[in-house]
Amino acid sequence: MTMALEVQGLTKVFRRRGKDPVVAVREIGLQVQPGEVVGLLGPNGAGKTTTIKCILGLMLATGGSVRVFGRDIARHRSDAAREMSAVLEGSRNIYWRMTAAENLGFFTLLHGVPRHEAQPYNHRLLEVFGLADRKDVSVQELSAGMRQKVAVACALATRASLVFLDEPTLGLDLETSHELRRLLRELAASEGRTIVLSSHDMAVVQDVCRRVVIMKEGRVVVDDSVANLLALFRTRAYRFALSDGCPDGLEQRLRERFTGVTMNPGRPFVVEVVLDRAEDLYAIIEVLRAAGVLIDTITQREPDLEEAFLRLMRGEGI
Amino acid sequence: MNVRLLGCVFRAMWMHRLIMARRYAFNTLSSMITIYLVFLLLFLGGRALAGPMLLGDGLEGLVVGYLVWMFALFAYSDLAWELIMQAQIGTLEKLFLSPAGFRWVTIFNELGGLVFNFGLGSLMLLAIMLTTGTFLRIDLVSVIPLLLATIAAAYGFGLMAGGLALVHKRIQAAFQILQFVFVGFIMAPGDWVVSRYLPFNLGTRLLGQVMGDGVRIWQLPASDLLVLVATGAAYLALGMLVFARMERMARNRGLLGHY
């Protein structure tokens, strides 16, 4: 089967006079199947935006190749461009002086979709995104959340098969973020589009994406399913409820030997810990016994992607 | 390149222009009033200084020169400012993503702009002619090709300025000055050898003959027409070359959306 996206050895070096060159992306390889929804994670400056822009052709890569549905973007730019659309960083890439409906109309035409073909779907998107009754209001008069939705709708309206969303939920309140996630999930499921979504909000990625690619300093450090990644930590995340509280010095002793220790004072006193190896369970029970505390309950804690991400970034667990 | 795609992109750019013209109707109106007032000042000032000399030939020259300057300014600023503005609001990157490619997006946008500015320019010309009582001969068959060949250079400058602005964000202020340099090009005396090769200069003189003296385009010296078309094409080509280089540089340095 043809891959929706095939990136090989992609490298981007920014050279500026009088400054050291910045290697933003180094030798990245990435394959995305049609219909996959992939989350792109990584700390600030990891190279997510640069990767996306190189794929889109907005930046010229220093090395490597990109194929979109089998077509090399350097050689078949127009064909590749037809398959792709994007929301780039926030709501900056729609026309604020035009209405939501006008923006959708403009960007579909720009993509080569005639008006009569675009209109029914544009209408539906406006409905689905809850913009229908404000579709004739100038975008600048809309709330930030609505603007963001217009930007996402514009990217989807072209019906491109491969959609890039660079931080689509940036600056949205929790409710709007949840709503946008639900919409993306539903659209991905019902239309089978391929989506690459970057975000700093782990909850968004955990919610929307099946697979996650984590970048750090220009490299891909993890490429796995969200489920696998969570499972990796699930088996090792434990929660001990101590019925008699926590004696002095226990916290320090735990921290010396184990990683990911969190203390939650209260009744009962709860100690959370992520064990590096399964055998460490014996060791921690030994430490607790030696400290003379009574263990009320032991439970396996549900880790979330955020914790998995933070630990991976600290170099733990891989 | 597929015709359906190009048709869609043309419609997109035309639609955008019409909507913007409607939203910015006040700005359009006020800039037209400014252009008109500047002309009036020039006219009254010129008459006070030069007295009766400005009647007849001098006045026609002034009107034609001003007309060319206005069209050149329309073309130049439309192209340069559109690029700068769209880079600022972040839509430039989206235009680059069009399957038609940025070149066609720009060509169609400017084609629309040309039609639009031609409408505005005609209104301004009418107002100026009514004010001065100087009625020029508007022989469209002669005027339109000459005007296009003359302002081709303005598109060249617009491309250069827009391209440079993509890479060097801070030189925008310098572009304001260029519009006064245009005045210099237009007014450079005809007896200097280099004048005819300057942008707008020869075109303005030929247009003066056509609009003032009623000469038809085919009655003009072939060598003049040749120089006009060749220099117009050269300035335009230079603009395209500079723009292509700057675009490449901007994509290399990742500057298309950075502001």
Ligand SMILES: Nc1ncnc2c1ncn2[C@@H]1O[C@H](COP(=O)(O)OP(=O)(O)OP(=O)(O)O)[C@@H](O)[C@H]1O
């Ligand atoms: N146009 C540019 N010129 C020079 N360096 C750049 C440019 N764009 C990005 N960089 C550098 O490249 C590296 C990767 O940046 P990039 O924006 O791709 O990271 P990111 O993962 O998207 O980060 P964030 O999460 O902050 O959006 C950074 O060190 C950044 O400073």
Ligand SMILES: [Mg+2]
């Ligand atoms: Mg980024």
